[in-house]
Each structure stands twice: as C-alpha cells, then as structure tokens.
Amino acid sequence: MGTLINVIFYYLYRYIPAILSDLSKSLLFPSEIFAILKVKFGGYVEKTNKSSLDKLAVELNDIDFCYATLNKVSRSFAFVIQELPLELKDAICIFYLVLRGLDSVEDDMNYPDEKKIILLREFHKKLSIDNWTIQNVGDTKDYQILLEHFDKVIRVFKSLDVKYQSVIIEITRRMGCGMADYVGKIGSIETTSSYNLYCHYVAGLVGYGLSEIFAKSGLEDADLHLNEELSNSMGLFLQKTNIIRDYLEDLQAGRTWWPREIWQNYANDLSDFSHHPNAKQSLECLNHMVMDSLSHVPHVIQYLNRLRNCRIFKFCAIPQVMAMATLAQLYSNPKVFTSVIKIRKGLTCKLMLNCSNVSQTHSWFYLFIEKIQSKIPHENNTNVQQMETLVQQIKDLCRN
Numbered sequence: 001m002g003t004l005i006n007v008i009f010y011y012l013y014r015y016i017p018a019i020l021s022d023l024s025k026s027l028l029f030p031s032e033i034f035a036i037l038k039v040k041f042g043g044y045v046e047k048t049n050k051s052s053l054d055k056l057a058v059e060l061n062d063i064d065f066c067y068a069t070l071n072k073v074s075r076s077f078a079f080v081i082q083e084l085p086l087e088l089k090d091a092i093c094i095f096y097l098v099l100r101g102l103d104s105v106e107d108d109m110n111y112p113d114e115k116k117i118i119l120l121r122e123f124h125k126k127l128s129i130d131n132w133t134i135q136n137v138g139d140t141k142d143y144q145i146l147l148e149h150f151d152k153v154i155r156v157f158k159s160l161d162v163k164y165q166s167v168i169i170e171i172t173r174r175m176g177c178g179m180a181d182y183v184g185k186i187g188s189i190e191t192t193s194s195y196n197l198y199c200h201y202v203a204g205l206v207g208y209g210l211s212e213i214f215a216k217s218g219l220e221d222a223d224l225h226l227n228e229e230l231s232n233s234m235g236l237f238l239q240k241t242n243i244i245r246d247y248l249e250d251l252q253a254g255r256t257w258w259p260r261e262i263w264q265n266y267a268n269d270l271s272d273f274s275h276h277p278n279a280k281q282s283l284e285c286l287n288h289m290v291m292d293s294l295s296h297v298p299h300v301i302q303y304l305n306r307l308r309n310c311r312i313f314k315f316c317a318i319p320q321v322m323a324m325a326t327l328a329q330l331y332s333n334p335k336v337f338t339s340v341i342k343i344r345k346g347l348t349c350k351l352m353l354n355c356s357n358v359s360q361t362h363s364w365f366y367l368f369i370e371k372i373q374s375k376i377p378h379e380n381n382t383n384v385q386q387m388e389t390l391v392q393q394i395k396d397l398c399r400n
Contacts, residue, residue: 032346039349053145062152066093072142073100076319079352083314088217091164092315094157095209098127098172101150103202104143106179109254111137113184120180124173126150127157127165163216171209175201192292195259196236199243203235210234210316219309230306233299234320240293241323244286244330248274249340262288277337284383290331290372291387294394297324297365301397304361317355321364325351328368332375366398 049056049068056068070093071078081092102123105116119134126132131151138144146153157165178201189195211225225231243250243257250256256270263270266285273282300320307313325343330336354360373391377384 032344032350035349035353036346039352053142054148057145057149057152062155063090065149065152066097066156069097069142069146073146076322076348080315080318083311083318085217085219085309085311088213088219088312090156091160091168091213092210094153094160095164095168095171095213097146097153098157098168099175099206100143101147101153102172102176102179104138104140104147106183107139107143108137109139117180117183120176120183123176124169127154127169127172130154164213167209167212167216171205175205178202178205189257189259191261192259195257195261198257199236199239200232203239204232205235207231207233207235214307214309214312219312220307224306227303230299230303233296234303234316237293237296237300238319238323240289240296241326241330244289244293244336245326245341247336248338258289262292273337277334282337283332283334286330286336287332287377287387288383290327291383291390293323293327294369294372294390297369297394298397301362301365301394305358310356313358314356317361318352321351321355321361321368322348324365324368328371331372332377362398366395369394369398 049071051059053069053072057065060068067078070081074096077096081089081096084092102120105111105119105123108116119137132154133150134147136144137147157168160168178197182198182201189198208225208228208231211220211231214220215222215224247256247258251271251274258270260270263273263285266281266288267273273279273285276282304313304317304320307316322343325347326341329341329343333341335341351364355364369391373388376387376391
C-alpha cells in the first residue's frame with residue numbers, strides 16, 4: 001500500500017504542475033481540457049527519456065538516438081511522425097534530422113561565414129562519409145550534440161531504401177546551396193521575390209522532398225511530386241507563419257526576415273513596430289504579412305485534397321491547420337511586436353486529435369478564416385479589399 005501511495009505522489013509531483021498550467025488556459029474550452037488529458041495519458045505521445053542528449057548519444061543505438069533527438073528538438077514533429085505508415089517513419093525522421101543539422105549550421109551566428117558557406121554547399125556530401133561529425137557547431141546545445149554525433153544519423157540514412165536516400169541527398173544539396181546564397185544577408189531581405197525564394201530554399205524544398213518520398217513509397221499517386229507549386233506552398237505557408245510569429249525573437253537575435261518591400265510602406269525601420277506596437281501602421285504591416293502568408297492556403301487545400309493515404313493526410317494536415325490557428329491569433333494582434341504568440345496547448349491537442357480527414361480539416365480552415373475575417377478593419381483600401389477577396393476564396397474552397 002505504501003509503495004502505491006509513493007508512486008501516486010511521484011506522478012502527481014512530476015506531471016500535475018505542468019498539466020494544471022495548460023488546463024488553466026483552457027478553462028473556458030472544456031473540449032480542450034479533454035483533449036489535453038487524452039493526448040497526455042491516451043498513448044498518443046511516446047514517453048521521452050529525460051536524460052540529456054549527450055548522455056543518450058552514448059547509451060542508445062543509432063535509430064533510438066535519432067528518435068530521441070527528434071523528441072528533444074521538435075516535440076510537435078515527433079507527434080505527427082507517429083501518424084505516418086511504418087514504412088515511411090524512419091525515412092521522414094532521417095530527412096528531418098539531416099535538414100535540422102543543415103539548418104543548425106545556418107543558424108549558428110558564431111560560425112565564420114566563409115566556413116559556413118562551404119559547409120552548407122557540401123553538407124549533402126557528408127551523408128556519404130562514414131563517421132563524419134563536426135564539433136561546436138549549432139545555435140543550441142542539443143543541435144550541437146546532433147552534429148557531434150551525426151555519424152549515427154549517417155548510418156541510419158545508409159540503411160534506408162536507395163529511393164529515399166536519393167531524395168534526401170538532392171533536397172539537402174539544393175537547400176544547402178540556397179542557404180549559402182543568403183549567408184551574410186540576414187536582415188536585408190529586400191523584395192517579396194527574395195523573401196519567397198528564401199522561404200522556398202528553407203521550407204518549400206521540404207515540401208518537394210516529402211511529396212517525392214510519398215510518391216516513391218507507392219502510398220500516394222506516382223505524380224504527386226510533379227505539381228511543385230502545391231508542394232512549395234505547403235512549406236511556404238508554414239515558414240511564413242513562423243517568420244511572422246517570431247518577429248521579436250528574430251529582431252533581438254539580429255536576424256530579420258520580413259521583406260523591406262512590405263514593411264517600408266509602414267515604417268522607416270523594422271524595429272519601429274516594437275516601439276509602437278499599437279500604432280495603426282504597425283498593425284497594417286502585420287496584417288499585410290499575414291495576408292501574404294494566407295495567399296498560399298488555396299494551394300494547401302488543393303494539396304491536401306489530393307492525398308489518398310489517411311495516415312499521410314494526417315501527418316500533412318496537422319501542421320497546416322496549426323499554422324492557420326496561429327495566423328488567427330496573430331492577425332491584428334499588437335502583442336506580436338512585444339512577445340511570442342502561441343496557441344493554447346489545449347487547442348493544439350484538439351487539432352492533433354481532429355485532423356483525420358478532408359471534412360474535419362476544411363472545418364478548421366473555415367473556423368479560423370472566419371476568426372480572421374471578424375478582425376479585418378472596416379476601411380476602404382487596397383489591402384482590405386484584397387484580404388476580403390482572399391478570405392472569400394478560402395471559404396469557398398472549404399465549402400466545396
């Protein structure tokens with residue numbers, strides 16, 4: 001009896017504080033409370049090892065280390081990857097970690113630009129080198145550990161079917177070369193075309209790669225990857241949403257991705273918005289950026305409509321719907337300029353549990369676009385008119 005009581009108190013001590021914090025934010029949304037508990041205790045999330053990643057690198061075999069790393073650096077991706085068919089899980093896990101390693105090189109502001117450019121352009125070649133690793137590169141400790149033990153990722157990569165290896169190598173090559181072109185240009189994205197190109201390199205190419213992996217698996221149509229515009233929009237929508245949300249964090253880190261072509265219509269300097277978050281010009285610029293991101297939603301809906309495999313559909317749909325929920329939070333919200341806006345954990349859990357088919361997903365898109373529509377300023381200008389037209393287009397696609 002005493003042992004049972006000790007176990008109960010252990011779990012209360014370990015889990016209750018964090019859960020109560022999440023639950024308190026969803027008190028007005030009972031269905032979200034249920035979703036939190038279901039995700040937490042319903043076997044939807046694999047238990048994560050609490051040991052540090054450098055310790056796990058010594059203790060775990062190669063594939064287990066890869067999944068442990070995935071859980072450490074991206075809990076949300078670790079969740080959606082569980083939705084995939086078994087055949088695709090390892091390939092997508094390694095695809096993510098390879099690109100995460102590449103991205104860590106780009107994000108390390110202390111790594112010399114000359115060396116960074118060379119490594120970015122040649123990173124794909126490292127996948128063919130047994131036992132290749134690199135020390136002290138990466139903008140966080142976990143990312144540094146990933147690269148310090150990258151030999152484990154390489155060994156699992158080499159165990160994959162060659163058809164998946166070829167996709168990962170090619171996308172890594174193209175992404176690395178694209179990233180190299182922007183080294184030293186952080187904070188100087190001038191045009192929307194350059195903005196779109198950067199987002200293509202760091203996210204649109206991921207859409208290309210995933211579509212080709214899906215097609216080559218035989219679980220989706222063999223020509224799925226041929227419509228590159230749709231695949232590209234899947235990545236750009238997510239990336240642009242993150243760029244808008246991370247305005248303040250990026251500004252403070254000395255890296256800014258909002259294109260001058262947009263923000264110069266509303267301020268003399270991009271940092272002005274953080275000083276005057278409630279100003280009309282600040283919110284107009286924010287809404288312009290959100291509208292630009294939303295312009296990809298019609299393609300996102302078309303892409304999701306094409307998917308045949310229900311598990312692949314859920315893997316793809318969850319991040320897109322979460323991005324849509326995030327934009328509904330960001331639109332006309334001055335807090336974007338003073339903090340980092342995140343959707344409630346309860347809403348996140350609810351979305352994760354209810355994106356299983358086209359009908360559910362369309363309903364979410366419709367709900368969030370209506371939330372955005374309710375916040376559109378009652379003004380007669382070009383941006384408002386364009387936004388109203390775009391909103392109606394998205395609503396029509398969701399109805400159909």
